[in-house]
Amino acid sequence: MALSFTFPPSPLGWLAPLPLAWLFRAVAALPPRGAFALTFTFAAGFFGVLLLWLPGSLTPLFGPGVAALYPMLVGLLALTWAGTAAMTRQVLGPATLWALPFAWTLLDAARALGPFGFTWGSLGYAFAPTPLVQLADLGGLALVGLLVALTAAALADGRPRALLGGAALLSLGLAYGLTRPPDPPGNARALLVQGNVDPRAKAQGRTTDELGRYLALTRSGLTAGPARLVVWPETAAPAAPSSPEVARALTALDVPLLLGAPTEEGGYRNSVYAFEEGQVRGRQDKVRLVPFGEFFPGRKALDGAYRALFRALGLPALTGTVPGRTLAPLPVANLRVGALICYESTFPAFARAQVRRGARVLAVVSNDAWFGPSVGGEQHFQMGRVRAIETRRWVLRAGNDGVTAAIAPSGRVTARLSRGVAGVLPVPFAETGTWTLYVRWGEWVTALSALALLGLWLGTRGSRAKRQFGRRFLAEWWPVINRNSSRSGG
Structure with a gap:
C-alpha cells in the first residue's frame, strides 16, 4: 500500500x-x-x-x-x-x-x-x-x-x-x-479550449448547445490575438464536421482547428478531425479503446448477460465503439500533428508511432470529466506528460473539464487551466523534428530485460549442473580415491 x-x-x-x-x-x-x-x-x-x-x-x-x-x-x-x-x-x-x-x-x-x-x-x-x-x-x-x-x-x-x-x-x-538542454522557445501560438460540459448531459443526448459553447469560447480567446491552431477536447462537437451545420459553424471561425467529434461509419467511432478553410483535412479514429467502457469483449455472444448488466447499472444496451486501424499525423495549419485520444496518451507506443510517421507536435484530446473531482484525472495527465519527454515534442492537451495544458519537450508544464471551469488557454509551442533514441529504437529496454533473464536462467542452470556434478563425483569417485589412498599407505 x-x-x-x-x-x-x-x-x-x-x-x-x-x-x-x-x-x-x-x-x-x-x-x-x-x-x-x-x-x-x-x-x-x-x-x-x-x-x-x-x-x-x-x-x-x-x-x-x-x-x-x-x-x-x-x-x-x-x-x-x-x-x-x-x-x-x-x-x-x-x-x-x-x-x-x-x-x-x-x-x-x-x-x-x-x-x-x-x-x-x-x-x-x-x-x-x-x-x-x-x-x-x-x-x-x-x-x-x-x-x-x-x-x-x-x-x-x-x-x-x-x-x-x-x-x-x-x-x-x-x-x-x-x-x-533547455526547451526550444515557443514560436507559435495555440488556443486550447475547455468547455466543461457535464458528461451526464452528453450521455442523455448531444445538443447544438455544446457546439455553441465551444464556438463562443473560441471567439473570446481569439479576441486576444490570432492562433496558429485551436484544439478542442474529445467529443467536443456533437456531430462530425463533415455535417453541413457543423461545417458552416466551424468555417465561420476562420481558424485551423483540431477537434474531437463522433463519426457514424459502420458504427460509432471516437474521432479527431483536422478542419481548415471550410474542409476536413484529416481524421484519426481512436485505436486503443477503454476495456468495458468503449468496447465489450464478446458483445454479440454474451448479449443477454451484457443487457442484464446494463439494466442493473441503469444504462442503455451499449454496443461499444468501432476502433480505428491506423495512426497517422493530421495535417493542419502547415503542421503535422500526432493526435492521441484520451486513454491512448497513457501508452508510450502510440506517441512514438505518431512521431515516427512525421508528427512534429503532439495533441492530446480528452474527456476526463468522467473522473469527476477525483485524483484520477491528475494521474491521467501526469502519465501523458511523459510522452513529451519520450519523444521531445510539445504536447498540447485539451480536456473537457481539464486537465487543459501545454507541456514542453522536457515535460515541463508551461501553462494549465484550472479543472472544472469553462475557459480558454493561449499557449506558445514549437515544432520539433529530431528523433530521440527511444523513438528510433523503441522498446530496446524490454528486449534487454528478456536477455538478462535468459542469462540469469542459464547461470542458475550452470550452477545447478555444477552442484549435480559435484554430488555425483563424491558419490561415485571419492570412495575409489579413498580406497586407493588407503592401499598406498596414504
Missing part, C-alpha cells in the same frame, strides 16, 4: 524503491507459493489505493452497481504481479532477487499490449515528478521503471557492493536528468 503513495500526483516518487525493496527481498526468501500469496496481498493494496478514485468517480454517474467492477479490476491486476513473482521465484531460484527488476520490466511491457492494455501502476511513472524521468528519451518509460526496480533490488540485497551500484545508477540518471 505504501508504494501507491509514491505515484503521481504524489511528490514522493523518490521513495518508490523502498516498499518495492521490501517486497523483492521477501519474494526472494519465500517458496513460489508464498511469493504468490505475499505479492498478491501487496499488489491488491497497491492497486486498491492507486485506483480508489474509480468507484467514487463512476458511482454518481452509473449507480452503486458499477462499484462491483472495482474489486474485480484490482484482483486481476494483483494476479499479474503475483504470477510474475511466483514464476520468477520458481524458474530463477537463487537468482530471484536480481531477476525481479527485469521480470517487472517485462510485466509492465505486457500490461500495455492487446485490447486489455492498462498501464496504471507501471513502475516508471513513480519517477515522473523527478529529474530521473528524463531518461525516458533514451529508453522510454521502461528504462525509468527498470531504474526504479534495480534500485529496489540493490536496497533489498543490502551488501555494500550492491548499494554502491544502486547509488551509482541513481547518480548517473540524476546527472543526465539535470543536464538536459
Whole structure:
C-alpha cells in the first residue's frame, strides 16, 4: 500500500524503491507459493489505493452497481504481479532477487499490449515528478521503471557492493536528468479550449448547445490575438464536421482547428478531425479503446448477460465503439500533428508511432470529466506528460473539464487551466523534428530485460549442473580415491 503513495500526483516518487525493496527481498526468501500469496496481498493494496478514485468517480454517474467492477479490476491486476513473482521465484531460484527488476520490466511491457492494455501502476511513472524521468528519451518509460526496480533490488540485497551500484545508477540518471538542454522557445501560438460540459448531459443526448459553447469560447480567446491552431477536447462537437451545420459553424471561425467529434461509419467511432478553410483535412479514429467502457469483449455472444448488466447499472444496451486501424499525423495549419485520444496518451507506443510517421507536435484530446473531482484525472495527465519527454515534442492537451495544458519537450508544464471551469488557454509551442533514441529504437529496454533473464536462467542452470556434478563425483569417485589412498599407505 505504501508504494501507491509514491505515484503521481504524489511528490514522493523518490521513495518508490523502498516498499518495492521490501517486497523483492521477501519474494526472494519465500517458496513460489508464498511469493504468490505475499505479492498478491501487496499488489491488491497497491492497486486498491492507486485506483480508489474509480468507484467514487463512476458511482454518481452509473449507480452503486458499477462499484462491483472495482474489486474485480484490482484482483486481476494483483494476479499479474503475483504470477510474475511466483514464476520468477520458481524458474530463477537463487537468482530471484536480481531477476525481479527485469521480470517487472517485462510485466509492465505486457500490461500495455492487446485490447486489455492498462498501464496504471507501471513502475516508471513513480519517477515522473523527478529529474530521473528524463531518461525516458533514451529508453522510454521502461528504462525509468527498470531504474526504479534495480534500485529496489540493490536496497533489498543490502551488501555494500550492491548499494554502491544502486547509488551509482541513481547518480548517473540524476546527472543526465539535470543536464538536459533547455526547451526550444515557443514560436507559435495555440488556443486550447475547455468547455466543461457535464458528461451526464452528453450521455442523455448531444445538443447544438455544446457546439455553441465551444464556438463562443473560441471567439473570446481569439479576441486576444490570432492562433496558429485551436484544439478542442474529445467529443467536443456533437456531430462530425463533415455535417453541413457543423461545417458552416466551424468555417465561420476562420481558424485551423483540431477537434474531437463522433463519426457514424459502420458504427460509432471516437474521432479527431483536422478542419481548415471550410474542409476536413484529416481524421484519426481512436485505436486503443477503454476495456468495458468503449468496447465489450464478446458483445454479440454474451448479449443477454451484457443487457442484464446494463439494466442493473441503469444504462442503455451499449454496443461499444468501432476502433480505428491506423495512426497517422493530421495535417493542419502547415503542421503535422500526432493526435492521441484520451486513454491512448497513457501508452508510450502510440506517441512514438505518431512521431515516427512525421508528427512534429503532439495533441492530446480528452474527456476526463468522467473522473469527476477525483485524483484520477491528475494521474491521467501526469502519465501523458511523459510522452513529451519520450519523444521531445510539445504536447498540447485539451480536456473537457481539464486537465487543459501545454507541456514542453522536457515535460515541463508551461501553462494549465484550472479543472472544472469553462475557459480558454493561449499557449506558445514549437515544432520539433529530431528523433530521440527511444523513438528510433523503441522498446530496446524490454528486449534487454528478456536477455538478462535468459542469462540469469542459464547461470542458475550452470550452477545447478555444477552442484549435480559435484554430488555425483563424491558419490561415485571419492570412495575409489579413498580406497586407493588407503592401499598406498596414504
